[in-house]
Amino acid sequence: xxxxxxxxxxxxxxxxxxxxxxxxxxxxxxxxxxxxxxxxxxxxxxxxxxxxxxxxxxxxxxxxxxxxxxxxxxxxxxxxxxxxxxxxxxxxxxxxxxxxxxxxxxxxxxxxxxxxxxxxxxxx
Amino acid sequence: xxxxxxxxxxxxxxxxxxxxxxxxxxxxxxxxxxxxxxxxxxxxxxxxxxxxxxxxxxxxxxxxxxxxxxxxxxxxxxxxxxxxxxxxxxxxxxxxxxxxxxxxxxxxxxxxxxxxxxxxxxxxxxxxxxxxxxxxxxxxxxxxxxxxxxxxxxxxxxxxxxxxxxxxxxxxxxxxxxxxxxxxxxx
Numbered sequence: 287x288x289x290x291x292x293x294x295x296x297x298x299x300x301x302x303x304x305x306x307x308x309x310x311x312x313x314x315x316x317x318x319x320x321x322x323x324x325x326x327x328x329x330x331x332x333x334x335x336x337x338x339x340x341x342x343x344x345x346x347x348x349x350x351x352x353x354x355x356x357x358x359x360x361x362x363x364x365x366x367x368x369x370x371x372x373x374x375x376x377x378x379x380x381x382x383x384x385x386x387x388x389x390x391x392x393x394x395x396x397x398x399x400x401x402x403x404x405x406x407x408x409x410x
Numbered sequence: 411x412x413x414x415x416x417x418x419x420x421x422x423x424x425x426x427x428x429x430x431x432x433x434x435x436x437x438x439x440x441x442x443x444x445x446x447x448x449x450x451x452x453x454x455x456x457x458x459x460x461x462x463x464x465x466x467x468x469x470x471x472x473x474x475x476x477x478x479x480x481x482x483x484x485x486x487x488x489x490x491x492x493x494x495x496x497x498x499x500x501x502x503x504x505x506x507x508x509x510x511x512x513x514x515x516x517x518x519x520x521x522x523x524x525x526x527x528x529x530x531x532x533x534x535x536x537x538x539x540x541x542x543x544x545x546x547x548x549x550x551x552x553x554x555x556x557x558x559x560x561x562x563x564x565x566x567x568x569x570x571x572x573x574x575x576x577x578x579x580x581x582x583x584x585x586x587x588x589x590x591x592x593x594x595x596x597x
Contacts, residue, residue: 289427296434299455337547345554365541378521380590390574401566
């Protein structure tokens with residue numbers, strides 16, 4: 287457990303170095319909704335941000351004009367999909383369940399993003 | 411059959427992990443000595459997240475410990491076990507909403523539930539729902555993104571999590587957790 291926790295913390299520290307707030311803002315702020323959602327879901331999947339950073343950052347991005355659809359994909363995948371926590375999750379529940387659960391979580395995140403897009407009339 | 415190959419593999423895993431940790435520690439240490447800014451930033455990130463996560467572990471593990479001692483296996487089986495049916499998913503969501511902790515700390519909690527007889531489907535719903543509807547997090551989210559945003563996310567994600575869990579239970583097989591604990595006790 288402890289070695290896996292160390293690996294996770296190492297991964298997080300490196301991923302966050304390459305994805306500081308400015309970079310996240312840049313990729314999420316594209317005018318192309320599809321690219322924005324794809325970037326948001328991918329960045330959300332590989333990152334691990336605590337809520338006290340995620341939501342203020344998301345609020346700020348909304349103020350800057352990033353769409354709710356993109357933020358929906360970002361926050362949901364951030365919370366549900368865990369690529370950096372993969373080693374720990376595997377330790378507890380095996381590789382197969384970890385892979386299947388993360389794929390399902392990713393699909394859920396995209397569905398939530400689409401639903402938010404429809405409700406906020408950003409899609410269609 | 412797997413008995414001979416398993417220990418070797420974990421030993422190799424351990425060596426790889428150790429190597430990674432040592433290389434990383436050296437890299438960060440040298441970065442601070444030679445004022446290499448990128449390396450220093452990575453080191454700072456590590457410190458920041460370690461503190462953040464480590465301070466959540468003691469209370470969480472105390473809870474898991476108390477849970478293992480005090481909560482009767484029959485109670486867990488009744489609410490989350492084979493016979494709980496669809497209500498098991500609802501119970502899992504209710505339990506998830508009261509959770510305070512992030513994913514890393516939820517994992518040992520979920521493992522404790524599994525050990526006490528929760529079935530795979532309700533367990534998956536619990537793990538999924540902790541990501542979506544922890545109440546303190548939700549309040550925080552709604553204050554920054556609006557209640558409407560949070561409401562849509564709840565309404566869409568919770569049914570999807572239940573459906574997903576039911577499908578995953580089918581894919582992985584109901585005995586998945588049993589097999590997992592058997593493999594563990596063998597190793």
